[in-house]
Amino acid sequence: MRVAVALVLWAGQVMAADLVTLPGPGTVSVTIYRDNLAMVRELRSLTLEPETRVIEFAGVSDGILPPSASVTGLPGPVREQNFDYDLLTPASLMEKSVGRQVRLIRTLPGSGKVTEDVATVLSAKAGLLLSINGKTEAFSCSGLPERLSFDALPAGLRSSPTLSAKLETSAGGPADVALQYLTASLGWSANYVATVAADGRSLDLRGMITLTNHGSVPLEDAEVFAVAGELNRTGVGAQGFRMSHWYGNCWPSGELYAPGQVKYYAAAAPVPAPMMAMAREMADQVQAEAEQLADYQLYKLPVRTTVAAHQSKQVAFLAKDGVRFEPVYRLELMGVDFDPDRVLYPAVILKLQNRQKTGLGEPLAAGVIHVLGSGPDGPYPLAEATIQDIPVGAPFEIRLPEMTTVQITSMIKREKMTAKAIEKTVHHVIRNSKDEAVTVELDQAMPGAEIHIKAASTRSEPLRANLRRWTVEVPARGERTLSYTVEVPQ
Numbered sequence: 001m002r003v004a005v006a007l008v009l010w011a012g013q014v015m016a017a018d019l020v021t022l023p024g025p026g027t028v029s030v031t032i033y034r035d036n037l038a039m040v041r042e043l044r045s046l047t048l049e050p051e052t053r054v055i056e057f058a059g060v061s062d063g064i065l066p067p068s069a070s071v072t073g074l075p076g077p078v079r080e081q082n083f084d085y086d087l088l089t090p091a092s093l094m095e096k097s098v099g100r101q102v103r104l105i106r107t108l109p110g111s112g113k114v115t116e117d118v119a120t121v122l123s124a125k126a127g128l129l130l131s132i133n134g135k136t137e138a139f140s141c142s143g144l145p146e147r148l149s150f151d152a153l154p155a156g157l158r159s160s161p162t163l164s165a166k167l168e169t170s171a172g173g174p175a176d177v178a179l180q181y182l183t184a185s186l187g188w189s190a191n192y193v194a195t196v197a198a199d200g201r202s203l204d205l206r207g208m209i210t211l212t213n214h215g216s217v218p219l220e221d222a223e224v225f226a227v228a229g230e231l232n233r234t235g236v237g238a239q240g241f242r243m244s245h246w247y248g249n250c251w252p253s254g255e256l257y258a259p260g261q262v263k264y265y266a267a268a269a270p271v272p273a274p275m276m277a278m279a280r281e282m283a284d285q286v287q288a289e290a291e292q293l294a295d296y297q298l299y300k301l302p303v304r305t306t307v308a309a310h311q312s313k314q315v316a317f318l319a320k321d322g323v324r325f326e327p328v329y330r331l332e333l334m335g336v337d338f339d340p341d342r343v344l345y346p347a348v349i350l351k352l353q354n355r356q357k358t359g360l361g362e363p364l365a366a367g368v369i370h371v372l373g374s375g376p377d378g379p380y381p382l383a384e385a386t387i388q389d390i391p392v393g394a395p396f397e398i399r400l401p402e403m404t405t406v407q408i409t410s411m412i413k414r415e416k417m418t419a420k421a422i423e424k425t426v427h428h429v430i431r432n433s434k435d436e437a438v439t440v441e442l443d444q445a446m447p448g449a450e451i452h453i454k455a456a457s458t459r460s461e462p463l464r465a466n467l468r469r470w471t472v473e474v475p476a477r478g479e480r481t482l483s484y485t486v487e488v489p490q
């Protein structure tokens with residue numbers, strides 16, 4: 001059999017009588033955790049010949065953690081497992097062919113005549129050197145159209161990552177073989193689109209699960225579960241790959257192998273959030289089902305899913321309309337030294353309760369929320385925020401940017417020094433230009449010191465030892481002044 005390097009196709013190998021290669025799983029289920037970790041379960045049915053000693057599982061994930069692999073359902077115990085990942089590529093084919101004979105095929109431009117010579121591969125480093133009729137030539141440097149063909153493939157090359165199991169027994173018969181392993185090639189994340197209604201007190205929330213396959217092996221027709229929560233991991237990575245590249249140019253620059261270590265399961269580029277036009281359409285899609293898995297949250301995709309190699313796919317898992325929230329304006333202050341000529345602008349905070357009575361009541365996976373506003377010409381972007389895992393019944397917040405409709409001017413009205421402390425009387429003038437009343441939260445922090453409040457125009461609540469919060473209601477088109485005296489130890 002002759003194999004053209006331009007095609008790089010592997011029709012298969014002739015297997016020994018004691019070897020069985022399973023081309024692909026019958027059924028697949030995968031449980032995907034965060035940080036590119038997944039548990040893959042494959043079921044393959046076969047009939048073993050009495051002399052079968054080795055079973056090969058072709059097409060396993062190239063991000064497999066080999067020590068995690070386990071095989072059950074065989075007629076006897078597994079004596080040894082091997083993971084082969086020397087894949088058939090132009091570069092590996094050239095490297096394995098050093099010292100072997102190949103056929104060099106050239107086409108003469110004028111006549112179109114095709115010539116064929118037997119050549120020996122001398123080197124595949126930084127280009128290909130051939131020995132032809134006792135002469136050394138560099139491949140693709142003759143100026144003629146030329147290609148190589150191979151009468152046989154070098155041993156040891158695989159068309160796909162393969163896990164093999166050696167058996168203790170040679171007993172035959174039918175078997176339902178289950179293979180389970182961890183892989184670092186699959187990951188998932190959550191993205192949300194929150195469209196704030198015109199009333200400014202409710203929003204429509206859509207959630208999407210993004211599945212990402214960082215590897216070169218597709219995940220085909222699989223039952224998929226996504227698990228929200230953090231795992232305690234030791235940092236053990238997947239099997240190290242050294243990906244090689246071959247360039248069929250004359251005198252190529254660089255080396256045959258990419259220099260340095262290839263990060264074979266580095267995170268892919270961030271997946272863009274759903275477009276605005278998709279935000280409302282997602283409500284009509286089939287959604288993933290949320291379930292409880294011990295202390296973790298499990299999301300089951302409603303249909304079997306295929307994720308191609310180096311592909312991301314999004315599946316809807318949440319659609320809630322009219323989720324009510326409380327908007328507040330929050331300003332965070334560090335220390336009590338203020339410039340009276342500086343105008344401060346608080347950020348807008350959307351306070352939500354993850355309860356059915358507010359229109360939500362669903363477990364939320366940690367992720368990015370893209371917040372849209374509602375205008376006469378349609379939705380427009382407001383902010384991008386992140387949330388942690390939010391269980392049902394828990395409060396959470398979405399932070400928007402600073403807004404100029406509420407302005408705060410801060411100043412020191414009086415300062416008094418004693419033997420042990422400094423007393424400062426602070427005035428915050430809060431102005432509201434909106435046509436409706438607003439709630440303003442002012443958080444006052446004193447890093448490294450505990451704040452002692454001697455007097456205040458409004459009561460505050462302690463958030464922690466050196467942080468207190470004042471809540472002020474400011475009328476429409478009006479202003480309020482918050483004043484307090486703090487004692488700071490010297």
